[in-house]
Amino acid sequence: MDAEEIRAIFRFSAQEKSIISSFEIQEELFLPFLLSLKSGGSWSYASEDTKSIAVKDVITYYNEESKTGYTLEKIYLFIDPEIIKEEGVVRRLEKCGEREERELVERPYCITLQAKRVILAEVNPDLRDIRVKELKKKHILLKGTPAYSAAHELEHLEKGEVKGIPMWNFEYVKEYAKK
Template sequence: MESTDYTQLDYDKLKKQLSFNFAENKAIKDLQIKPDAFIPVLFSLKFGGDWSFKTSELEAMAVKEKITRYNEVEEEGYTLERVTLFVNPILISTEGKVLRLEKCGTKNERELVERPFRVKLDAEDIILAELNPAAMEIHLERIKGPLTFEGSAAYGVSHEMEHLAGGEHTGKFIWEFKYRVQG
């Protein structure tokens, strides 16, 4: 008996998703990394943003940087997503102070927090994942640390390190700001 609940499009999509999942598993095995350690990379690639994951045996953190490559002559380009995975990260140093608004997934509202402008960290293992939409490819490579991040990536490192440490930054909420209208 044939089911009419699924269209050919649904079936094709499911086949592609399963194939992608098998490729993920193969990549994890090829990298010789614990599958749990790779979860932050998977979440960053699939859902966007920075992610961290902690078990009793490991801490893992993925930090995403976006790099737009644009050809002025052709007037076209793409945004490369560079996700760096740190397995058992070690914060070496921080520099500077930047006030910024953040909203963590666990909170309902944005808060004003202070983050370092620059961070330097190392880890037991570091894997670079580059998602290239022009080539439709995800390149994985083991790299050596320590690495330094500035600006948005540094804020992401700081935020995810807080999660791994079991704490959360608290600051002033957006509704504590005052409007000032000029004119």
């Protein structure tokens, strides 16, 4: 690592500390957000007093003419989230933590969360910026992958460990191509 890269890391860290302190929230509540931003995925955090989850959603913008695009990441940080409504059931395979294999779980297709505070970050790799703001609305409807991720992280907060049916309970079925 050269000196310029080290200076860039320090600049980024200073900006990060500044943006976090600007929301006047306990710094540790931002841990799921930071993990989602730096490692990907969705994350949760809980203390005796409060909890937070970060849920990531992605949207890819692609220009057919130029054959170029980018994937915008939206990271929602929910402070003290609660489920208001769930709809539908989707069976899916998930891998969690240190487990080696994925497990079959059931998740809602749609989930409406309410939180004391909702902070949204939009990470734009095309512009190389991270726009962060607090949303006025405290109810957010998530569908599909963000809903599954939110349900997964809330299960961590409620039960600690996410449990499902291990993959070795599946059966292989050989099919033959039709002529």
